[in-house]
Amino acid sequence: MNREYSPKDIEKKWQDIWDNEKAFQVRIDKSKPKYYALVEFPYPSGQGLHVGHPRPYTAMDIVSRKRRMQGYNVLFPMGWDAFGLPTENYAIQNKIHPKIVTKNNVARFKEQLKSLGYSFDWSKEINTTDENYYKWTQWIFLQLFKKGLAYKSEMPINFCTSCKVGLANEEVVNGVCERCGSEVIRKMQSQWMLKITEYADKLIDGLNEVDYIEKVKISQKNWIGRSEGAEVNFKLKDKDEILTVYTTRPDTLFGATYMVISPEHPLIEKYKADIANYDEVAGYREQASKKSDFERTELAKDKTGVCLKGISAINPVNNKEIPVWVSDYVLMSYGTGAIMAVPAHDTRDWDFAKKFGLPIIEVVAGGDVQNEAFTDVATGTLCNSDFLDGLEVSDAKAAITKWLEEKGIGHKKINFKLRDWVFSRQRYWGEPIPIVKCPCCGYVPLDESALPLRLPEVDSYMPTDTGESPLAAMRDWVETTCPKCGGKAERETDTMPQWAGSSWYFLRYIDPDNKDAFASKEAIDYWMPVDWYNGGMEHTTLHLLYSRFWHKFLYDQGLVSCSEPYKKRTSHGMILGLNPHSFVNQTAEEQKRLIAEYGSEKEARKALVEKYGEMAEHPIVKMSKSLGNVINPDDVVNDYGADTMRTYEMFIGAFDVSAAWSMEGVKGCRRFLDRVWKLQDMLVDGDTYRAEFETKMHQTIKKVSNDFEELKFNTAIAAMMALVNEFFKANSVTRAEYATLLLLLNPVAPHMTEELWKINFAGKGRVYQQKWPEFDEAKTIEANVEIAVQINGKVKATLVVGLDEEVESVKEKAHEIKAIADLMAGKTVVKEIYVKGRILNIVVK
RNA sequence: GCCGGUGUGGCGGAAUGGCAGACGCAGCAGACUCAAAAUCUGCCGGGGGCAACCUCGUGCCGGUUCAAGUCCGGCCACCGGCACCA
DSSP: OOOOOOHHHHHHHHHHHHHHTTTTOOOOOTTSOEEEEEEOOOOOOTTOOOTTTHHHHHHHHHHHHHHHHTTOEEEOOOEEOOOSHHHHHHHHHHTOOHHHHHHHHHHHHHHHHHHTTOOOOGGGOEETTSHHHHHHHHHHHHHHHHTTOEEEEEEEEEEETTTTEEEOGGGEETTEETTTOOBEEEEEEEEEEEOGGGGHHHHHHGGGGSEEOHHHHHHHHHHHOEEEEEEEEEEETTSSOEEEEEESOGGGGGGOOEEEEOTTOTHHHHTGGGOTTHHHHHHHHHHHHHSOHHHHHHTTTSOOOEEEEEEEEEOTTTOOEEEEEEOTTSOTTSTTSEEEEOGGGOHHHHHHHHHHTOOOOOOEETBOTTTSOOOOSSSOEEOSOGGGTTOBHHHHHHHHHHHHHHHTSEEEEEEESOOOEEOOBSOSSSOBOOEEEETTTEEEEOOGGGOSOOOOOOSOOSOOTTSOOGGGGOHHHHEEEOTTTOSEEEEOOOBOOTTTGGGSHHHHHTSTTOSSSSSOHHHHHHHOSBSEEEEEGGGTTHHHHHHHHHHHHHHHTTSSSOSOSBSEEEEEOOEEEEOTTSGGGSOHHHHHHHHHHHSSHHHHHHHHHHHHOGGGGOSEEOOOGGGTOOOOHHHHHHHHOHHHHHHHHHHSSOTTSOEEOOHHHHHHHHHHHHHHHHGGGGEEOOSSOOHHHHHHHHHHHHHHHHHHHTTOHHHHHHHHHHHHHHHHHHTOEEHHHHHHHHHHHTTTSHHHHHHHHHHHSTTSOOGGGSOOOOOOGGGGSOSEEEEEEEETTEEEEEEEEETTOOHHHHHHHHHHSHHHHHHHTTOOEEEEEEETTTEEEEEEO
């Protein structure tokens, strides 16, 4: 009898052994195929590790460990995305330097991650707030600046009227300040911008060469929002002026009954004198500018606007005079800031036309345009459109575009929803932007030798009431000399957004201590691209887009050797908690009691909603302190062990779907590991698989190997559980069988399997040094199989046949079964379908 | 409104168009125990039948097929994201 399974006694021990043996440290080794596995590095928040963190980490740890056993040189690094708001806010509240807060949080996170036994190469640890790291973030910014991809622009920021502080989007909740609940307005501020729009096409096209899960590709494409249409010039009546619009529906040009320009459109000021109701228009513009983003969206359905009296336009296709309106449903930031309105075939124009009594002219037949806009482009033919009449929409688009180009009044045009990236934050805890503003030379970049531009010590991290960064108050830091002319100049006081550090971190892991470059050419050529990158769905648009943009830029500068940073991208689901207030999460007794108390389940549910609010209807919710359903990973590791934690995180459900935590489920996984431990007491000699286990062994190796590659960890573990159950039934396991089981299980439960290996297979080294088990396809197939015999598609009997048995023999045997014979009595066989090794379906009449 | 996802036992969830419910949890029964826990073994979708067995069953309605959770068409509900992008 071997000793009890006690994770506490073995887990720390193995973690130390791996550290001492430098088991997972890698260096460039051209004799082996490389494999770069990447997980999103965490933001080290004050709350410590959440049970959601280990899900992707364990998954990629499994992949990494398996790859090593398969002979790959695996890089699996970890670091800290440590600049950010929560740290800064915590620092403000507690008057502790964010550097210290970060240091403490990182220490805690690291200890927690270490306790889970991940095979990270800690020698490559990075931290975005280290000056040796952000030196290179700043360096890349300078390259962008030098190539004209970083520029300054007036942009609105969120500004809290009470705190008098600029807010990040995530600090604005339902249009009010997250902290004080006061109104948030938009305030214009000069901001650094990155010209990501220049890479819009490349970012779409690049998706064709990478292996991302489909929904990630779709969301990237949607975010970039490429649309094809045309720009059309409208003449203003009695003026030498052209108003250009962008439209995706040039085919509906004959239905344009008015035009709309954005409140910010320069036309208003230019023709101020001609606009009879200028005061009204200016008032409307004023009102629109005050509207917060929240109001703009909330009031989306209710259209507002003012007609420009004294100004009108000419529709170029029929020379009809049409009015020009101003409305905030037209955005200055998309297209030309002006539209032609076709109320019959655009929902927004239709709403506006109905409200202001503007004419609606049908130009695509097929709908009922007086009652509803007809926007279907797949059906319908053109009407009331002169030379376009009778054409399908797509043909009409081509015809009118050609016509416009011939007449010189319009041309084909592609537009993107993607906007340039607002790269400034009026905050302290971020990378300083290495730019100096000189009264003579304008914006001047620091010399590369001046990097890193360190964050200075300040007295207060609180943003200023002008909306500027706290750095602005540091006069002796701000006041500097111009690198170009040597005259007096001021430093940029904005810092970079949190996205900056994470836009290139995978490049630093491969050569983290390099002093001369962000990474050496040799390291880049060997390790890049990332072979498999897993992360959360919440980062599939922005982070992925931003980092691909930076990488493509570096590629264009010849600084990296591949145009896409990530070969493969997958996503994991969130870990949620059970809502303790929800009816369905009550125990059976409690449910009965509630039904008795309130008369019916419906009434009981209603009562719970009254008591706990709408949330009570949702059985699965985000973990929150107020609900008391937060699970602390440390507790799970303490009570059940890291291996159980890892196993459960993988067994909880399909990897890409959200799952609710269950402590009962954790216990089940611990029981499974206990059984694996106990198997050593059933160990019998045998260097091979026993005949009766051979198929099962090969099947399990195949299943586990394939499932680990496809992120189907739950079914891989289920297969191992089933195998263990078989050994228990036999009350024995051979050494060969047990060894294979331990190797298969090692990526999931590395500590326990190393310990069992050491106890039972002494002298054979570590599990992490072993080869991954192989299977023989031929041996995964059973010689004899049980098939189902159906009559008219319904299973009536089962039958054991040889896999390669002749069809006639199978049929013969089936007809001999009494139940089948009885059912067929007096019927004629229409046909019989035999699917090899699966089913025999006899169709009778 | 648009995009994406999900819907299967009491619960988490399995099922290349081929025996729905693998594996786990909870539950029930038995073994062990003075007893309980732990452990081991068995049962475990609903309805009917003493039983062999019959019958219904994968959100709803229709279709394709010898055969549909799976494919096609039309809905419904919930979740996530985007949201006046012309």
